[in-house]
Amino acid sequence: MSLRELDPKTALKALQSNEAILIDVREPREYASERIHGALLFPLSTFDPAALPIDKSRGMIFHCGSGKRSADAVARCQAAGVPIDTHVRGGILAWKQAGLATIAIDPATGAMFDPQA
Numbered sequence: 001m002s003l004r005e006l007d008p009k010t011a012l013k014a015l016q017s018n019e020a021i022l023i024d025v026r027e028p029r030e031y032a033s034e035r036i037h038g039a040l041l042f043p044l045s046t047f048d049p050a051a052l053p054i055d056k057s058r059g060m061i062f063h064c065g066s067g068k069r070s071a072d073a074v075a076r077c078q079a080a081g082v083p084i085d086t087h088v089r090g091g092i093l094a095w096k097q098a099g100l101a102t103i104a105i106d107p108a109t110g111a112m113f114d115p116q117a
Contacts, residue, residue, distance in 0.1 A: 003074055005089035008098040011061050020059040020086075023052065025073045030065065034104040034115060036095060044069045049080040063088040063095070 006014070014020040015038060024031055024039040031041045042052065044064070052060065062070035062084070070087035077084040088095065096102060101114045 002078070002085045003071055004086040005067075006061060006086060008088055008090070008095040008100055011063070011088045011095075012100055014059065014061065018058065020061045021053065021055060023060055023062050023073070024092075025062055025064045025069050026092075032105070034092070034102050036063065036092060037101065037103050039063065042073075044073055047073055047076060049077045049082040049084075052077075052082065052084070054082070059086060060084045061086045061088060064091045066091045066093050 011020070011022070015022055022036060022039040024035060024041050025044040025047060027043050027045060028041065040053065054060070062073045064070040064073075067087065067090050070091060074085055074087055090097070092102065096116060099116070101116060103112050104115050105112055
């Protein structure tokens with residue numbers, strides 16, 4: 001298996017330049033609690049590589065909480081013949097440690113906010 005690990009800042013640059021799509025493989029409750037803006041949810045518990053929104057003009061980057069599940073998603077893709085090999089090393093934890101923004105929803109008001117701010 002080929003596994004390409006990106007640090008969070010490199011992944012962010014790929015997203016900002018529209019070179020990649022970010023896929024969050026955490027579970028819906030984790031995604032609802034806090035997420036990276038623009039990430040699409042494809043939970044590992046129901047993960048189907050054939051259902052991914054493949055865009056030949058852009059790469060795909062997986063992320064999870066710490067990097068373990070996203071590496072597993074890469075392995076599942078490669079086993080299914082889907083050519084995806086990239087994930088965020090350290091997941092959303094590393095993303096936040098790098099000082100990058102996430103979004104969450106305030107359950108009292110429904111307002112979105114950045115928990116890091």
